[in-house]
Amino acid sequence: ANYRRVSCPDGINTATNEACCAFFALRDDLQTNLFENECSEDVHESLRLTFHDGVSFSKSGNFSGGGADGSILLFADIETNFSENLGTEDGTDALAPFLTRHLVTAGDLIQFAAAIGLTNCPGAPRLQFLVGRPNATAAAEDGAIPGPADSVDTILARFADAGFTSDEVVRLLASHSIARSDTIVPNHQAVPFDSTPFNFDTQFFLEVLLRGTAVPFNRTEPNISGGEIDSPLAAEGEMRLQSDFALARDSRTACEWQSMVDDQTLMMENFRTSMMKLSNVGQDISKLIDCSELIPEPLPATKPNATFPAGTNSSELQLTCASPFPSLATDPGQATQIPECPDGDLNLADCPS
Numbered sequence: 001a002n003y004r005r006v007s008c009p010d011g012i013n014t015a016t017n018e019a020c021c022a023f024f025a026l027r028d029d030l031q032t033n034l035f036e037n038e039c040s041e042d043v044h045e046s047l048r049l050t051f052h053d054g055v056s057f058s059k060s061g062n063f064s065g066g067g068a069d070g071s072i073l074l075f076a077d078i079e080t081n082f083s084e085n086l087g088t089e090d091g092t093d094a095l096a097p098f099l100t101r102h103l104v105t106a107g108d109l110i111q112f113a114a115a116i117g118l119t120n121c122p123g124a125p126r127l128q129f130l131v132g133r134p135n136a137t138a139a140a141e142d143g144a145i146p147g148p149a150d151s152v153d154t155i156l157a158r159f160a161d162a163g164f165t166s167d168e169v170v171r172l173l174a175s176h177s178i179a180r181s182d183t184i185v186p187n188h189q190a191v192p193f194d195s196t197p198f199n200f201d202t203q204f205f206l207e208v209l210l211r212g213t214a215v216p217f218n219r220t221e222p223n224i225s226g227g228e229i230d231s232p233l234a235a236e237g238e239m240r241l242q243s244d245f246a247l248a249r250d251s252r253t254a255c256e257w258q259s260m261v262d263d264q265t266l267m268m269e270n271f272r273t274s275m276m277k278l279s280n281v282g283q284d285i286s287k288l289i290d291c292s293e294l295i296p297e298p299l300p301a302t303k304p305n306a307t308f309p310a311g312t313n314s315s316e317l318q319l320t321c322a323s324p325f326p327s328l329a330t331d332p333g334q335a336t337q338i339p340e341c342p343d344g345d346l347n348l349a350d351c352p353s
C-alpha cells in the first residue's frame with residue numbers, strides 16, 4: 001500500500017491524490033455560501049440533480065444522454081426545459097457560480113454538492129465520492145427521465161435501461177425523505193413529501209403507505225397531470241406523488257419499500273450503495289479517483305425507525321407485501337406540524353436567508 005499523501009497547492013491540505021485537492025475549497029464554499037451548513041433547500045435541489053443528470057443514460061441507445069456527466073449543468077438552458085426536469089433550474093442556477101469559481105468538472109460538482117449537502121441532513125449516509133467525470137460535450141435527450149404521472153411499468157423500464165433494478169429504484173427514493181415540490185401544486189412552493197423534510201429518515205416510506213384522504217391547501221382535486229394524488233396529511237400541508245404511491249403498492253416493489261420502514265440503518269446502506277451507482281452512470285470507474293475522504297461523517301439519525309404521525313395509526317396502512325409489518329409507535333399529541341425551515345421553524349418566511 002502507498003501511504004504517501006500529497007501536499008495540495010493550497011498550502012493547507014494534504015490528500016491521497018492531487019485530484020482531490022480542488023475539493024477542499026469547494027467544500028467550504030458550498031457549505032458556507034450555499035447550504036449554510038444545514039439540510040437546506042439547496043441541499044435538496046442538489047441531490048435532485050444527481051437523478052436528472054444520471055438517469056439520462058440509456059443502455060439500449062434509445063436516448064443519447066451520457067449519464068452522470070454534468071450535462072444538466074453545462075446545458076442547463078436546454079435540459080431544464082424538459083418537462084420532467086421542471087424546477088431543476090433552481091439547482092443548476094445555484095451550482096453554476098461554483099463551476100466558475102472552482103476548477104472541477106460539472107459532473108463532479110453535482111455529485112460532490114449532493115454528497116456534502118447530505119452530511120447536513122440527520123440520518124443520511126456518508127456517500128462515496130469519485131473524481132474525474134469528463135465534462136459532457138452534448139445535452140441529454142428529452143424523454144429519458146421518468147415523471148410522477150408515469151406508471152410503474154414505465155418507471156421501472158426506464159430505470160432498467162439506465163442500469164437500475166427495481167430494488168434500486170425504491171432505495172433511491174429515500175431521497176424523497178428530504179424533498180418538497182415547487183412545481184406541482186399551483187401557487188405553492190416547498191410542499192413536502194413527508195412530515196420531516198429536513199431529516200433523512202424512514203418517515204417517507206411509512207407515510208406513503210398510509211391511506212390518502214385529500215390534497216393540501218383545501219383544494220378539491222389533485223393535480224393529476226402533475227402526478228399528484230391524495231396524501232394522508234393534507235391538513236398539515238403534505239403532498240404525495242402518484243409515482244411514489246404506486247411504487248409503494250406494486251407487487252414488484254412493495255416488499256422492498258416496506259423493508260425500510262422500521263430500519264434506518266438498512267435505508268442508509270441501501271441508499272449509499274444505489275447512489276454509488278447513480279453517481280457513476282455512464283462513467284468508466286477505473287478512470288475515476290476516490291476522494292471520499294473529502295466527505296465528512298453526516299449528522300446522526302434522530303430516531304431509529306418511523307413513527308405514525310399523531311392522529312394516524314396502523315388501520316390506515318395500505319399493505320400489499322405479505323411480509324409482517326413492524327409494530328410502530330404513534331407520535332403523541334396534536335397533529336404533526338411540518339417544519340418549513342431546516343432549523344425547525346414552522347414558517348417559510350422565517351427561514352434564514
Ligand code: HEM
Nearest residue numbers: 044047048051087147148172175179180181182183184243
Ligand atoms: C420514480 C422516479 C422519480 C420521480 C417520478 C420523481 C419525481 C419528483 C418530483 C415530481 C419532484 C418535485 C419537483 C418539484 O416540483 O420541485 C421530486 C423532488 C425531488 N426528487 Fe424525485 N423523483 C424520482 C426519483 C428521484 C431520485 C432517484 C432522486 C435522487 C436520488 C430524487 C430526488 C429528489 C429530491 C431530493 C427532490 C426534492 C427537491 C427539492 O426539495 O427541491 N428523485 N421528485
Ligand SMILES: [Ca+2]
Nearest residue numbers: 177196199201
Ligand atoms: Ca424525512
Ligand SMILES: [Mn+2]
Nearest residue numbers: 045180181182
Ligand atoms: Mn425545491
